Amino acid sequence: MSVxxxxxxxxxLGRLLAACLHMARAFSDWYQRPSTCELRGLKLLREWLSQxxxxxxxxxxxxEVIGCHTGKRYRVCHGTGANVFELNDAGLPRKGWCFVPNExxxxxDVMLAQKIxxxxxERVALATANNxxxx
Amino acid sequence: xxxxxxxxxxxxxxxxxxAKDAKALWExxxxxxxxxxxxxxxxxRTASGEPVVTRTFDPxxxxxxxxxxxxxx
Numbered sequence: 001m002s003v004x005x006x007x008x009x010x011x012x013l014g015r016l017l018a019a020c021l022h023m024a025r026a027f028s029d030w031y032q033r034p035s036t037c038e039l040r041g042l043k044l045l046r047e048w049l050s051q052x053x054x055x056x057x058x059x060x061x062x063x064e065v066i067g068c069h070t071g072k073r074y075r076v077c078h079g080t081g082a083n084v085f086e087l088n089d090a091g092l093p094r095k096g097w098c099f100v101p102n103e104x105x106x107x108x109d110v111m112l113a114q115k116i117x118x119x120x121x122e123r124v125a126l127a128t129a130n131n132x133x134x135x
Numbered sequence: 136x137x138x139x140x141x142x143x144x145x146x147x148x149x150x151x152x153x154a155k156d157a158k159a160l161w162e163x164x165x166x167x168x169x170x171x172x173x174x175x176x177x178x179x180r181t182a183s184g185e186p187v188v189t190r191t192f193d194p195x196x197x198x199x200x201x202x203x204x205x206x207x208x
Contacts, residue, residue, distance in 0.1 A: 036146070037144065037145050037146040038146070039146070040145065040146025040147060041142075041146040041147070043146075044140065044142075044146065044147055044200075048180070048184075048186065048200070050184060050185075081208045082208065098207060098208035099205045099206065099207055099208060100205065100206065100208040101142070101202060101203040101204070101205060101206075102174070102203050102204045102205070102206045103143075103144070103203045104144050105142055105143070105144065105202075105203070106144075106146055108146070109142040109146065109147065109202065112142075112200075112202070113142065113176075113202040113203075113205060114205075115186070116176070116178050116186045116188070116200075116202070117176075117205055119185070119186055120178065120186055120187065120188045121188060125205060128205050128206060128207055129207050129208075130207040130208060
């Protein structure tokens with residue numbers, strides 16, 4: 001009798017744990033979802049990227065831009081800071097550049113501002129930026 | 136219908152206006168001057184989609200994007 005009751009209790013405890021796990025996963029998915037603001041920023045970014053840049057971004061989560069003054073290539077990675085890398089001839093990061101809007105913006109907006117700055121006023125963008133060695 | 140897109144913490148805020156409406160155009164120019172005066176950069180796109188920074192209000196621009204001043208991070 002007591003063994004049967006123990007089996008029932010273990011069975012019910014297992015179901016309870018499974019239900020808790022399911023709820024925890026659902027909460028985690030909800031918590032980590034992109035916010036409306038982030039989605040709006042990404043939509044704007046996608047509208048302004050060239051077709052080539054958009055394909056790169058969809059494939060790799062980064063896109064490359066050509067500096068308007070030097071012709072150097074830069075990789076703008078998804079992010080809101082320390083996300084711009086000057087590339088060498090082999091297409092590898094040789095130097096990191098950090099320049100960001102002076103007020104909080106979502107990632108899509110930050111990347112778009114960085115793209116426009118490098119494509120239209122590269123020297124000023126780099127003069128503003130701090131540089132760092134890529135890892 | 137023309138649009139001014141201002142990047143902000145919500146992603147962006149859009150102001151649509153009829154460029155043929157003198158009052159709406161005046162309001163758009165006032166907004167342009169206020170934003171660029173506050174350090175925002177204004178950019179439009181060429182027909183081929185390349186961004187161009189603009190320092191003066193262009194009443195014929197279909198879409199103007201404003202982003203805040205960039206600083207070293």
